[in-house]
Amino acid sequence: MGLRPRPVPDPGFRRPAEFAVAGCGTAFGWLAGHYIGDYYDRELDRIAKPQRPIPSGRLAAGTALACGIGLAVAAVVLLAWANWRTVVLVGLALGGIVAYSRFCKARGLSGNLVRGVITALAFLIGAMVAAPLPGWSAIAFSVVFLLHDAASNLVGTLRDVDGDRAAGYRSVPVRSGVRHAARLAAVLYGAAIATAALGLLLPHRPGFPVLLGAAACVGLFAVLPLPFLAPTLSQARALRAHEFLVAERLVLASAVLARTVPPLVVGSLLVLALVFSLWTQAAMRSAHEIPTDKEVQPT
Structure with missing residues (x-):
């Protein structure tokens, strides 16, 4: 009797596991960024947003840092398992998170662009x-997300201008005014959509232009009014524009995915992501950014 050859594992059985692990790894990396960002922002938040977890005492600064480091290590391990080559980009992204929070956030446009680079690396x-x-094509589309996140991060500074000024942060609206910052955000967003539209020159499925058009409509609805509202732009209105851009970025990412992926798969992922994002924003984000009446302490 001859020896039977050992069956070769079907890579298709490993692929779903790779995607699941990589998805968790990316999510852990993003969560690590939030914990590390809150740790470095704790003095800014003490002045501008005392209702946030660290300045309010609900989360110890050391605990936030430990969670950030632990999640970052988990992200590196999981993503290295999926593709060891990602370790270099993961390291750059984590370094960018520290650079953004520790140095660049207080230095105007450089902070917004570094934040965009982190999203492009993701x-x-x-x-x-x-x-x-x-x-x-992936490298080209990463530029779309660099420009998009730089724009949405700049919109976030419109919401935080009073607190940034009080804490000595030299954001774009603090340096050059709210109207200038709003115009710059609109230009960056327009550049992101224009760059994404170049993908129409490449082979694509019908879902790509449909979702790209939907994303552009939502995003332009969010950013175009801001320069006109600038003299009296409220914190709540700027927050709402940022929330629109956060949800719209999911549609934009789905548009890129729809270039090569069947519509049913893309649509299912988009619905799940939007439901989760909108639910969490409604449940937590407003109170995290703007204090409620109960959190406002008399002076």
């Missing part, structure tokens, strides 16, 4: 789950 890390290295 996009490339996701692309490297499907391929050993990102192709040229």
